[in-house]
Amino acid sequence: MKIIIIGAGLGGLSAAICFARRGHQVIVLEQRPTLSPQGGGINVRPGASRIMHTWGLRPDLEKIGDPTGAFLLRNMATGEVAMTNVAVDASDEIDWGTNREFLMKMLYQRALEAGAEILFDCTVTETMEEPWKVRLVLKDGRDFSADLVLAADGIRSRIRPQILSDVKEPIDPIVSNTTLYGVRVNASKIKARSDTKRLMDNDHVSVWQGKNGFVVSRYSEKLNSFGGLFGMKSENDMKGLWDEKGDIQFVRDFYSGSCEDLRAALEVATSCDRWKLAELPDLPRWTSKGGRIALLGDSAHSMEPNAAQGFSMIVEDIGVLDYLIQHDQNAAANLATITNTWQKIRKPRVERIKAYAKENTKAFLGEPMPHRHRQETAGSTVKSLKNVIPKMDAKFTTSAFVKWALDYDAVAEAKKYVEGTRSRL
Template identity: 25%
Template sequence: MKIIIVGAGIAGLSLAIALGQSGHQVTILDAAPQLAELGAGVQMTPQALRYLFRWGLKGDLLAESIIPENLHVWDGGSGKLLGHVRIKEMENQYGAPYIVVHRAVLHNILHRHAIKAGGELLLDSEVVEYDFANGAVQLRNGKRLTADLVVAADGINSLARSKLLGNKNPGSQPTGWAAFRMTAKVSKLKADPTTSSLVDLQSRSSNFWIAPQVSCMTYLIKDATLLNIVLTHRDDVDTRNLVADECRKIVRDLFKDFEPRVQRILDLSTPKIANYPVYSVPPLPSWAHESGRFVLMGDAAHAMAFYMSMGVSIAVEDAAALAAALDLACPLGSSFAFSNEADARRLKHALHVFETVRKPRAEAVQEASLHGGDSLHTSSEEERRLLYEALGHSHNDEIWPLENDTSNRGNSVQRCKSTGQRLGPGGITDKGTRDWCYNYDAIGAIEEYYKSSSAETLA
């Protein structure tokens, strides 16, 4: 099958790898004149790594990422340890590790493997128009490219989504949160007596300080030479026209009551600082065009808050799921022609399966991510008491509070509106939430639904 992928980000490159290894002819389009080193640290969860490892990226990823031993959660003001999550044990629990990696490093690895899998990358190729019915795109340079299928992985501000949905496109919406991001050199932190214990290069543990409405997350990246710092706060400050010193003044005011170790980390951070409002894409009416020749994926379809560290991982899940659906529609070694009615029906069915299976999953994780952020930063004294009690159990191999807990502890557990999945307090610190997020089998879900729905649909 001939497939065009619009967007050479993590979602698009992951899909190119999966499709290329299945023998599909893949062209990746990106508007940038060259691939640049953008972003800072990202965290990747086990269920996504299972697919990247399956595609042959294990050696490269493990060589250039970090597996923290623990995630320590502290009270922001007092510095008291509230609990910890044993991250290093997740490989045994979920079949792959939980890693932290610089976004540029991850992107470079994906790029290399996408090309290795046969993908053709065309840079300086901005798509300005879509012909959904005919599987075609129009580039700014005047070229028109056609394929059996066009997949748009063009990010949170997706042009493809706006063209597909028109006035039904909700666009990206503010979540109410924002985050200042900066880094600090580990050598400076290690040399300082206040922060030296936080950069244990043997355990490489991550640290997270929480308080009402603000938090500070830190983890090691770049072969443990940099500390990535993420400072969450309410999205009520417009920093677009502020210089770095003005942003730092805001940070100092927001975190003035945090313990000395956090203050010293801010003292020793590098000059570069940026504030990023956290946006999400609300559930869409559809991801695919009725023609069966176009579909959205990744942030274009379901951008989410980062409080479950699942945005990148869900994009990889999308890639694995869409590739599985297309492989079922057009198995390796078979021919495909959209002009053939049976082939066209199979492709339409594959997109139907992809959307039907993936939408509830993505929307559940979106809800869990925002719930995680809201619960960790709550100002309610009662909710914080229950959160802190839950954090005291976060290192245990048990779901707490128990499902049948009839005390007020049970009030700290909600249910996802779309799937009924558990939404415990504290995001990834809640084992029940981790279990349904990280044990998920994206390929298995596609295969099961494809087979159960194919007999009638493709008859």
């Protein structure tokens, strides 16, 4: 098939690798003149790494990623560990922690090597779905056609309102009053100080919790990099959702009462980017009426970052869609059925993870959450999840839910769904 992907972000490039490796003709259209790799740390959760390893990317992830042992919840004022959200033995797959810039550059190179064509300065202004193809019109007058179009153009997607024009429910981003500031510095500058020891934990991601603010930090030994995501409830002068020029002094002032480790990191940092914490509502569908245009990733289900699952959900989406296409001998003609089945499989999981991420944000900001600290993860006890039975509907703080969130085989679940549907016919 001929597949056009709109957007050369992490999701678009990942889809390009997957489908180009399968032998499809893949074209990626990106409106920016170059890649936009800004951003801080990112996790590739076990469910996603399982799929990416099948694309031949394990050696690449080993070069740029560090295995994540656990998430530590720390007191922002003292730096002491308040709770350890440990997922020991959660999966046989690896939970990779890396940096968005390195991940994007790696995906870009692998997409080109797989045979994908990536074109920049290509703004899609109109999509027209016809019975057997989709036509796309670009701002400069060029037009393209494809069997399948994947709109991976982010939370502010231009394609979403076009294909959901008949939907009466809200489809625009829900913007919170919390702003995130991304900081990244060379780790050598952090190591040179005596007041940053708690930032040098390469095995864990630390979540520093405070009233109206939180920080997620990670040190990468392989990349010699320290990354921090500083979140705060605060009004600012941002006109959009994202700005690469944040005010580092404003961040320093806000966190002046935090522990010495965080203050030291901000003293070393010279710049930051910033973006508003936002998510999409749960959309009624992710596809066009004819099923040949599908929203992918943040354009379909942008979520808050505090489950570290946003990118991984996209990879799972791609893996399931790839499975459904591969196992239909007449996929080009049956795309409406395929994409409809795809969203039926994926929406329940993604929407549950979205709710989990949103609750975590409230907890990180110091808002009281019912029973939050009376569940199994309270304290600093390490608990193996090896023999835990995963449960989607369990409470978010239980081992059963954490197991389901992390050790999820999206392709295997898709296979079960398809076989179950066939057996009922």
